[in-house]
Amino acid sequence: MDIEKTSTKHTEKNLASQDASGLRRLDSRYVDNYHGVHLKTILVYIALCLVYFVQLFNVVGSGAYARNIAAAIGGASDTVWLSQAIVIVTVVLGPPASQAADYWGRKWFLVVASTFGFVGALILARANSMNQAIGGQVISSVLYIGQPILIAVASEILPRKFRPIAQGGLNLAGAAGAIVGLLAGSAFTTNNLYGWRNYWYIVTALLGASAIIIGVLYNPPPRPLQKSLTLKEKLGRLDWVAYILLAIGLTLFTIGLSWGDNPYSWSNAHVLAPLVVGACFIIVLIVHQTFLKKDGLIHHELFKNDRNFAVALGCFFADGMIFFAANNYFAFEVSVLYETSPMLVGLHFCVAFFAAVVASCSVVLITMFTKSIREPIVVSFVLFMIFYALMATADLGSAKAVWGYPVFLGIGLGWSLTYLVTAAQLSAPPHMIAVTSGILLAARSFGGSVALAIYTAIFNSSLSSKLGSGIAAAVVPLGFPPAELEQFIGALASNDQAALAHIQGVTPQIIGAGVHALQSAYLASFKGVWIAAAVFSGVTVIASCFIRNPSKDLNNHVDAPLEKEA
Structure with a gap:
């Protein structure tokens, strides 16, 4: 009986201790423990920006130069997996890795992720078949389990009042990675069938350097759960x-x-x-x-503080849907309708990332003069809607206008990612910032995957119904023999000038009429994609209005300082 009483008291003491610990953890969000930004913190933040730079450099290349890889080693029908591998690994492994990082610390997840990326990029660079290239990309995609963790680290090593700036800096680095990737890739692949190998050799070198830099510079104090729990307890807490x-x-x-x-x-x-x-x-x-399982992967405590995490999660899913329209179809439309030079096509898309750099830099001014979070988020989705509305109204004579349209897209990207991450992280408990970031990025990747299927269905359905009938209506009245239509349409669609020259009944006038009809069919099909993306953007504008401005949370508290003050 005495043993039972002692056990009960001991249990109650533990529960009380846990409750007190929870209260202290909650109150700590408003404690001023900021003593200036140390050099060590600055170096770690720069290293995180380098990793983010490489991640965007790699993801842009996997989409933009998949056709170049296929042209050199075959497997054109499987190129979609070079991008989908990243999506699947990010969605499936990102949240679990983020949860585990609370129990084993952040450092080695970042180092191991970059190491896997290094190995996978090297395999891809040396691939001689599409299966090898996809296998290398699957290994390299483990790199992206570190993305939510580095987003969390960038926020927790700096004061909360600098959190929008911290996320803005990461997005600036990511935009720079995309710009350099598009320009470097265009230079490597122009007139060089195997130029893409050099692209992934650069990825290999950058990932090797980032793994070393993080391993040397980032040595945070052990986290509370990292020290207090045994291995068995840590494994038991994973969902x-x-x-x-x-x-x-x-x-x-x-x-x-x-x-x-x-x-x-x-x-x-x-x-x-x-x-x-x-x-x-x-x-x-x-x-x-x-x-x-109310305390599992999607912990119910994430939703208790206010509505920001739930709203930001939905907006992040929509953000993925919205961005993938431009990511997969903007450069495609430019290459079919307006430009033939790969470098100029790449520059068109670079305009969006140049604007994203400017938008990310403006976060500093917005943070200095206001603590607004909701307003930039709403404006970002309005800008997305404007971009897609403009693209939906473009015609065959809009070659000059489409240089300017991506500015709206870029500013929206620079603000939406920065402020949605900030809103969600400030809404979640400080000890759950990593898993918060993991769930957000998984939602964005999943949204992009769903949207890509929707856009592909819209585009292919429209093109298949308009392409053949449109070209036939344009060239048959000019005297072109209907029996040669199938061959003529195939040669036009693949821009095979040699095949066109050998088709019976072809004249320069017929080729011109056929090209105009082909471009009109593509224009109408692209328009369906842009309208769908504009609708998604408009719905998200309404949803983002429900974000709460967390002004009191933007204070001097540092959630996980790298150096302890005496």
Whole structure:
């Protein structure tokens, strides 16, 4: 009986201690423990920016130069997996790695992630088949499990009042990585079938350097849970059921989306089976996290402070949907309708990232003179809507105008990512900042994957209905023989001048009429994508109005200082 009383008292003491610890942790958000930014903190932040630079450099290359890889080593039908590998790994492994980083610390997750990226990029650079290239990209994609962690570290090593600036600096580095990637890649691949190898050799070198720099410079004090829990306790706190459901559900769902109309029809079993099974696993995951595991991967405490985390999560999902329209179709439209030079096509898209750099720099001024978070987020989605509305009204004579349209896209990108991350992180408990960032980025990647399937369906459906009939209507009245239409359309679509010259009945007038009809069909198909993206942007404008301005949270407290003051 005495033993039972002692045990009960001991348990109550532990619970009281935990409650007190929770109160102290909550109150610490408003403690001024800022003693200036040390050189060590600055160097670590610069190292994080370098990693972010490389991540965007790699992701831009995997989309922009996939066709160049296929032209050299074959496998054109499988190029989508060079980008989808990044999406799948980020969605499936990002949140679990972020949760584990609270128990084992941030450093080695960042170092190991960059090391995997180094190995994978080297394999891709030396690949002689598309299967090798995809395998290298799968290994390299482990790099992106470190993305939410570095976003968390950038925020927690600086005072909360600098958090928008910290995220703005990361986005500036990412935009610079995209710009350098587009320009360098264009230079490497122009008139060089294997120039893309040099691109990924650069990725290899940068990732090796970033792994070394992080390993040497970032040595934070051990986190409370890192010191207090045993290995068994740490493993027990991980949400293994959620990880399994997430991995199976999202992987199958993404595979189904990727195969839709590429190469299978949406009614084909290859598409329906992974979509349906994946959706079932996702539904089970939602039920599990909502009713059965309230302290798991999607911890219910994330939603208790205010509505900002929930709203930011939805906006991040929409942000992925919105960005992927431009990422996959803007340069495509420019190359088909307005420019033939790969360098000029790349420069068109670079305009967006130049604007993103300017927008990221302006965060400093916005933070100095105002503590507004909601207003820049709302404006960013308004700018997205303007960009897509302008692209939807473009015609074949808009070659000069489309140089300016990406400015709206770039400013929106510079602000939306910066302030949505800030809003979500300030809403979540300080000890859950890493898993918050992981869930946000997973939502954005998943949103992009879903949107890509929607846009592909819209574009392919429109193009297949307009291309053949439009070209036939343009050239048959000019005397072109209908029996040669199929060959003529194929040669036009692939811009095969040699094949065009050998088709019976072809004249310069017929070629000109056919090109105009082809461009008109493409223009109408692109317009459907832009309208869909504009609608998504408009809906998100309304949702973002519900973000709360967390002015009192932008204070001098540092969540995880690198150096302790005496």
